[in-house]
Every structure is written in C-alpha cells, then in structure tokens.
Amino acid sequence: MKVYEPSAIRNVAVVGHGGCGKTSLVSAMLFDMGAVTRLGRVDDGTTVTDFDPDEVERRISLQTAIAYGEWRKSKVNLLDAPGYANFLSEARSALRVADAALRERASFLRTLESLQGAFGRSVVPLAIPLGEEKGFVGVADLVTEKADVYADDQSGKFQAVDVPAEVKDAAASWREKLVEMVAESNEDLMEEFFDKGTLPQEDFVRGLRQAVLGGRIFPVLPASSLRNVGVHPLLDAIVDLLPSPVDRGEVEGTDPVKKEPATRKPAPEAPFSAFVFKTVADPHAGRITLFRVYSGTFKSDTTVHNAIRDVAERVGHLELLQGKTQTPVPELMAGDLGAVAKLKETQTGDTLCDKAHPIVYEPVVFAEPATTFAIEPKTRGDEDKISAALHRLMEEDPVLRLSVDGQTHEMLLSGNGQLHIEVVVGRLRKRYKVEVNLKKPRIPYRETIKGAAEGHGRHKKQTGGHGQFGDCKIRMKPLPRGSDFTFVDDIFGGSIPKNFIPAVEKGIQEARTKGFVAGYPMVDFQVELYDGQYHDVDSSKMSFKIAGSLDYKDAVAKCRPTLLEPIMKVEISVPQEYAGAVMGDLSSRRGRPQGMEPRGSMQVIKAEVPLAEMLSYDAELTSMTGGRGSYHMEMSHYDEVPGHLQDKIIATSRAERGGEVQGEA
Ligand SMILES: Nc1nc2c(ncn2[C@@H]2O[C@H](COP(=O)(O)OP(=O)(O)OP(=O)(O)O)[C@@H](O)[C@H]2O)c(=O)[nH]1
Numbered sequence: 001m002k003v004y005e006p007s008a009i010r011n012v013a014v015v016g017h018g019g020c021g022k023t024s025l026v027s028a029m030l031f032d033m034g035a036v037t038r039l040g041r042v043d044d045g046t047t048v049t050d051f052d053p054d055e056v057e058r059r060i061s062l063q064t065a066i067a068y069g070e071w072r073k074s075k076v077n078l079l080d081a082p083g084y085a086n087f088l089s090e091a092r093s094a095l096r097v098a099d100a101a102l103r104e105r106a107s108f109l110r111t112l113e114s115l116q117g118a119f120g121r122s123v124v125p126l127a128i129p130l131g132e133e134k135g136f137v138g139v140a141d142l143v144t145e146k147a148d149v150y151a152d153d154q155s156g157k158f159q160a161v162d163v164p165a166e167v168k169d170a171a172a173s174w175r176e177k178l179v180e181m182v183a184e185s186n187e188d189l190m191e192e193f194f195d196k197g198t199l200p201q202e203d204f205v206r207g208l209r210q211a212v213l214g215g216r217i218f219p220v221l222p223a224s225s226l227r228n229v230g231v232h233p234l235l236d237a238i239v240d241l242l243p244s245p246v247d248r249g250e251v252e253g254t255d256p257v258k259k260e261p262a263t264r265k266p267a268p269e270a271p272f273s274a275f276v277f278k279t280v281a282d283p284h285a286g287r288i289t290l291f292r293v294y295s296g297t298f299k300s301d302t303t304v305h306n307a308i309r310d311v312a313e314r315v316g317h318l319e320l321l322q323g324k325t326q327t328p329v330p331e332l333m334a335g336d337l338g339a340v341a342k343l344k345e346t347q348t349g350d351t352l353c354d355k356a357h358p359i360v361y362e363p364v365v366f367a368e369p370a371t372t373f374a375i376e377p378k379t380r381g382d383e384d385k386i387s388a389a390l391h392r393l394m395e396e397d398p399v400l401r402l403s404v405d406g407q408t409h410e411m412l413l414s415g416n417g418q419l420h421i422e423v424v425v426g427r428l429r430k431r432y433k434v435e436v437n438l439k440k441p442r443i444p445y446r447e448t449i450k451g452a453a454e455g456h457g458r459h460k461k462q463t464g465g466h467g468q469f470g471d472c473k474i475r476m477k478p479l480p481r482g483s484d485f486t487f488v489d490d491i492f493g494g495s496i497p498k499n500f501i502p503a504v505e506k507g508i509q510e511a512r513t514k515g516f517v518a519g520y521p522m523v524d525f526q527v528e529l530y531d532g533q534y535h536d537v538d539s540s541k542m543s544f545k546i547a548g549s550l551d552y553k554d555a556v557a558k559c560r561p562t563l564l565e566p567i568m569k570v571e572i573s574v575p576q577e578y579a580g581a582v583m584g585d586l587s588s589r590r591g592r593p594q595g596m597e598p599r600g601s602m603q604v605i606k607a608e609v610p611l612a613e614m615l616s617y618d619a620e621l622t623s624m625t626g627g628r629g630s631y632h633m634e635m636s637h638y639d640e641v642p643g644h645l646q647d648k649i650i651a652t653s654r655a656e657r658g659g660e661v662q663g664e665a
C-alpha cells in the first residue's frame with residue numbers, strides 16, 4: 001500500500017441533512033476513482049460506507065465511515081457522516097478531522113439560490129448542469145470552458161465537447177461572475193482585471209484556489225451520484241482547490257507536562273502525534289481505533305504514548321479503512337487517516353504521541369443526550385449482561401449514557417433521540433444477543449408542603465410484660481425549592497432523652513421517602529422537634545422511631561401537601577421555517593419560552609418544559625421538521641404540578657403501589 005505525503009492528501013467530510021445523498025455521492029466518487037469495481041447503491045445495500053447491517057436495513061447512515069481513493073496522484077479520504085439529527089455527534093467528529101467539508105444538497109439550482117440567499121455572492125458555481133433531472137447528461141465547466149457529456153450507463157465515462165449552444169449564454173455570464181469574484185479576492189488580480197478586462201487563465205486558476213483556501217469563495221458543483229454524471233469535475237475540484245493538511249498549517253494543542261500551548265507541523269519528520277476521533281466496538285475483532293495523524297509518521301508495530309491517560313500503547317498493524325474493509329499499511333504520514341485494532345486503554349478523544357514530545361489535542365465536545373428511556377430485560381436476570389454490553393457500546397458512542405434512577409430504580413438509557421436508542425437496542429440484540437424492552441421512563445415526581453403546622457405522634461403498646469412508649473411533638477414548615485430536608489432539635493429540659501432524638505429523626509426520614517400524597521419523596525421542608533414524653537422502662541429507640549413517623553404523618557396532613565414535577569431546560573434547533581410551529585407546539589406542552597436566537601441557518605429556541613410533556617418529543621419533533629430538528633434538555637428545577645393534573649398522577653401512582661401510600665388524596 002502506497003504512503004502519501006501530506007501535500008498529496010485531501011480529507012473531505014461529506015455533510016448535509018438526512019437522506020440528501022451523501023453516501024451515494026461517496027459511492028460514486030469511490031467508483032470513479034477506481035477504488036471499487038462497482039457503483040454501490042444505498043437502496044441495494046451495496047455502498048462502501050453504509051456497511052453496518054442496521055444501515056443497510058434502514059437505508060440511512062448511522063455512523064461516520066471512512067473510505068479513500070486516488071485521484072490524480074492525490075489520496076482522497078472521504079468521511080461519510082450521517083445526516084439525521086439523532087447522529088449529529090458523528091458528523092461533529094468527522095468535521096474535526098477533515099480539512100474541508102463537502103456539503104451535499106438535493107437540487108442544484110434551488111441550492112444555489114438558497115445558498116446565495118444565505119451566504120451572498122461568495123457561493124459560486126464552478127460548473128452548470130446540461131439538462132435537468134432525468135435529462136441531466138453533463139456539465140459545462142466554467143473553469144475550462146469546456147463541456148462533458150456523460151455516457152448513460154453510470155460508467156462515469158464522458159466525452160469532452162464544446163459548450164452546447166443552449167447554455168452558452170448562461171455559462172458565459174456565470175464565468176464572468178466567477179472571474180470577477182476571483183479578481184475581487186486579491187488586490188494584484190484586481191489591478192490586472194481592471195487593466196485587461198479579464199484574467200489570464202493561469203492567474204485565474206491560481207487566484208481561484210487561493211480564494212477557496214481562504215474561504216472567500218465557496219464553490220458549488222452539479223453532480224448526480226445515482227447516474228454518475230458530473231462526479232469527475234468534483235474530484236478535480238477536491239484535488240485542485242481544497243486544502244491539504246499542509247495548507248491547514250500547524251495544529252494547536254497543549255503540552256501536558258509544561259501545561260502550555262504547543263503546536264505541531266503537519267510534516268512527516270516532525271514528532272509523531274495523532275488524534276483519536278472514533279472507536280468501533282466490533283464483537284469479533286474487538287476495539288478498532290480510528291485516528292488522524294496530525295504530525296510526524298505513524299509506524300506499524302511500535303509503542304506510542306497516550307498523553308491523555310499517560311500510558312504506553314502497544315500498536316500492531318496500522319490499517320486503512322475502506323468502509324469496513326481493512327488493508328494493512330507499514331506507516332501513515334501526517335495528515336492521513338487510519339485505524340488500528342486492539343489498543344488497550346485508548347478511547348475516543350485521546351491523543352497518541354511520541355513520549356519524548358508529548359502533546360494533547362482538545363477532544364470533540366458532544367451534546368448532552370436528549371432522550372431517556374427506561375429499559376428492562378426481556379429475560380429475568382439479564383441485567384448484568386445488558387450492562388456489560390452497553391458499556392462496550394458506550395465506548396464507540398460517547399453520547400450514550402446508562403444510569404439507574406435513585407428514586408424509581410429503573411435502568412435508564414439516554415441518547416440523542418428515539419431512533420438512536422432503537423438502534424442501540426438493535427445492536428444489543430444482534431451483537432450481544434440480549435433483548436430489552438423500551439419504556440418511557442417514570443417521571444421522578446416529588447412531594448412537598450405548602451403550609452406550616454404542628455404534629456403529635458404517640459406510640460404506645462402494652463402487651464403483657466415489656467411495653468413500648470414514645471411521644472413527640474414537632475413543628476413543620478416549608479423551605480425554599482431545592483433545600484430538601486432539615487431536622488432541628490429544639491428539646492429543652494430533657495422531655496426526650498438525647499439518645500432517643502436521632503431515632504425520631506430516623507423515623508421521619510424513612511417516612512418522608514414514602515411521601516404522603518402519591519408515594520414520592522417529600523422534600524423542601526423543616527421539622528423542629530420541640531417536646532415529647534418518655535417512659536423509664538418502656539421507651540426505646542424503636543418506639544421513638546415509630547412515634548416520629550406518626551408525628552410526620554399527622555403534621556403533613558395539615559400542611560397542604562402537593563406534588564412537584566421536574567422542569568427541563570430545553571434547547572431546540574430547527575430550520576427557520578419550522579420555528580413558529582415548534583413554538584406553538586411547546587406552548588401546548590405547558591412550555592415557557594425563554595428566548596430564540598439564530599445560529600447559522602438555524603433558529604435555536606429555548607424554553608422550560610415539564611419533563612412529563614417531553615417523553616415522546618423526539619418522534620414528534622422529527623415528524624414536525626422532517627428530521628431536521630434536534631434538541632437537548634437538562635434538568636432545571638422542580639415546580640408544583642398544576643392542580644387539575646394532580647389527580648391522575650396520584651391515582652396512577654396509588655394503583656401501582658397498592659396500599660403503600662400514606663395519606664388521603
Ligand atoms: N433522485 C435521486 N435520488 C438520490 C440521489 N442521491 C441519492 N438518492 C437517493 O436518496 C436516498 C438517500 O441517499 P443516501 O445516499 O443514503 O443519502 P445520505 O445523505 O447518505 O443519507 P443519511 O446518511 O442517512 O443522511 C437513497 O434512496 C438514494 O438512492 C440523486 O442524486 N437523485
């Protein structure tokens with residue numbers, strides 16, 4: 001396998017919204033580069049980069065896959081990222097290790113218009129299509145001023161022809177705009193342009209490259225991946241115009257020993273460093289680590305230093321990945337992407353380097369999970385197996401979280417959305433042979449009191465010989481939200497001996513975990529123990545514990561107990577045109593808007609919404625926005641459940657808990 005110099009490498013992430021044709025385009029590029037011998041199709045499950053059985057079955061990409069080919073002596077590394085919002089974290093990692101992004105859109109002319117609308121004139125076509133839709137047969141290249149007409153057999157073969165008469169005027173006018181844009185991007189070219197009225201071809205091409213590298217021009221090209229038309233000019237543009245790792249310049253990181261900024265040159269002779277952007281948990285091959293070499297040369301069969309974990313990693317064969325297919329390589333130079341199996345300690349986000357020249361690169365930051373489901377094993381006793389399998393899956397999926405709710409004792413699985421969680425459940429079944437049921441998680445309601453009152457608890461039993469006796473009096477009052485519980489010992493004069501007082505508190509503590517109204521923990525209140533009675537022989541810790549719990553019930557009943565529910569801080573990101581509908585929907589979920597702001601082409605809506613109204617939000621946001629909206633939420637605070645909604649929650653909880661609830665509704 002050939003080893004490529006940094007200047008001959010292009011790392012291109014293909015991004016765009018769900019189902020817009022990214023995987024198909026990657027497939028056509030690989031075929032046209034001769035990296036594969038047939039044109040793979042998403043609909044037949046034959047593409048290189050949608051290789052996971054779930055991807056084939058669902059016909060959507062679930063993870064970033066890498067593939068490569070050679071085009072005009074350069075190595076083109078393609079990162080095919082998923083488009084659906086559920087898997088955006090994967091796209092984030094892909095963009096991190098790419099030097100350029102190819103943004104895939106569905107329709108050329110509409111795309112051009114909307115892009116120019118959003119980003120202005122700097123979005124320019126480098127070619128225009130010959131024909132539309134099914135009649136799209138080729139492209140008129142605005143740089144070479146030639147046209148290519150493609151064979152109708154998806155072979156990608158084409159004939160160079162003169163620009164056809166019907167697009168000649170359009171091509172000339174676009175070319176003129178392009179030359180102007182290039183001239184505008186550089187002062188020398190501007191002068192030349194004013195002198196001569198145009199630019200010599202050589203200067204134009206050089207100026208175009210510089211303008212693209214400098215981010216002053218965003219080129220757009222028409223192509224059909226299914227019909228394999230117009231893909232060659234796209235590959236040419238990748239090699240000619242997009243930055244190589246060398247163009248990207250030095251990479252910034254931190255020296256973990258000196259704790260100061262450090263940089264690395266993307267050169268093969270520099271000290272070695274690489275960033276791990278993804279981990280795949282293969283049930284057979286074990287852990288596969290995907291990395292980008294940022295500096296130096298990574299050689300097979302060496303030992304490297306993991307600068308994050310401060311451990312040595314023994315490295316076996318380095319591999320190139322063509323989707324799932326691995327090809328061993330002796331070494332990889334700065335800028336290249338590759339994989340290595342069976343590293344022991346290394347995780348996604350880690351930096352590998354030369355121990356003598358330590359450096360750490362900033363890890364990719366992932367959004368907090370948006371959705372939580374409760375999971376239960378289909379077969380009793382499978383809990384340990386499930387948790388072990390999920391921990392393996394969490395290694396490759398940093399967004400996934402597993403926890404046990406302290407209050408409801410449910411096993412909770414959190415991820416980016418319902419689709420994400422369903423895919424994980426599918427993997428548990430297929431890879432690890434364990435089955436789980438998904439349920440909406442139970443809402444961790446709480447209870448509190450709204451008034452203050454006194455209570456009296458007396459426990460007295462006289463059965464034959466030794467009796468039981470404890471008597472206590474408390475004052476109970478509400479505390480601010482979030483204060484939980486305070487116990488104040490206000491006994492003077494020994495009406496209850498010191499050694500029994502903790503028993504009273506214990507009795508109240510135990511009783512409050514069972515709530516009063518609906519069996520949820522009672523919070524945000526204070527109890528002040530101020531009086532009581534005891535008996536020299538019959539009093540015991542147990543008697544006072546029982547008295548304490550009776551006292552608690554007596555007081556709570558008079559303190560207007562009520563239910564609290566968790567309120568979430570929700571952030572929703574949707575394309576502008578859906579913002580109104582999403583806002584309207586939030587208000588039907590008892591949401592309180594907290595503001596809206598544009599972020600790129602998206603609107604970010606912030607609101608506080610009760611968790612109870614958000615349990616199936618993922619599916620509904622997907623259907624409201626055609627899969628283009630994403631959201632995440634985190635716990636904000638607890639708030640009282642509105643009166644008219646309490647009865648149902650109380651009835652449900654009482655039915656579930658049988659006779660365990662203490663108070664009367
Ligand atoms: N008509 C038409 N359909 C296309 C084109 N490109 C892709 N498709 C179809 O669109 C569907 C989605 O294509 P993919 O290539 O999987 O799209 P994607 O962007 O990779 O999708 P995700 O990775 O799931 O976001 C498939 O059924 C393709 O056959 C195209 O140029 N024209």
Ligand SMILES: [Mg+2]
Nearest residue numbers: 022023060061
């Ligand atoms: Mg895809």
